[in-house]
Amino acid sequence: MRKPPLGAGQRNTTQRRLVWDAITALGPHCTADEITARIQADHPGFQRSTVYRALEAFTIAGALRPVRFGSGPTHYEIAGEDHQHAVCERCEGILHLEESLLKELEEHLQELHRFEPHRTEVLVIGICDACARRAERNRPPERVGRRTLEHVHHHSD
Template identity: 30%
Template sequence: MKRKTIQQTLVFEAVNQLKSHVTADEVYDAVKKEHPSISRGTVYRNLNQLSENGAIQKVEVLGGADRFDFQCHKHHHVRCLKCGKIFDVDIEYVDGLENNIRNTRGFEFSGYDIMFKGLCPKCAK
């Protein structure tokens, strides 16, 4: 079991305080304001460790920067096609959906992610 470092705590607190689906750069900028000596690599490494440990959720964005979500329960997201922001979608997450796939290619499924896309209200104006 890895010990919790001060840097990891700073990164975790930044993700929780920002309360959105933040990029690693946004977390780095937030932490650096209070702790100017922290490196970008330290922030990136700790974000990945926190997501691997289940403390935060990593949201992979096709063609864009990964995002980090302070909400760890299983849920879906929507990405605005104009501004690129990520939002939660209020729809039930169905566990085991991958078990309904006709597996003609021999995959060993481990889960799934669904990313909806559209325009957020601000960009739709």
């Protein structure tokens, strides 16, 4: 078990270590239910309320960031550099956006409006390339749950 990143005065408990290990094993964008199920596979009876308390502690410590993708459940990702998300409304795949356009927007706000952005949140909802191709062939979307989509860059020459 890895030591979870906690703030001053927060206790490093076995339960919090189990939650942190589940988060790192599940990867980006896991939900409280997914974390609970992962832990309960080895520790039956582990309480969902314990997961929520640990998620709150990690969020307060700045180690975790809650993310909302539309109307679904809150997802949690390990805090790091800001990035935005595009979510496919058919397969629920997630694409991380780390585009310079967002930096330009923040610079515009600073320079023209004297507004200092601390964090930028953008959620783009649409249809990924794989689902668009499935639709062209009249196939239903393949619901695989939340997954990270691959970056595809199209260049015109």
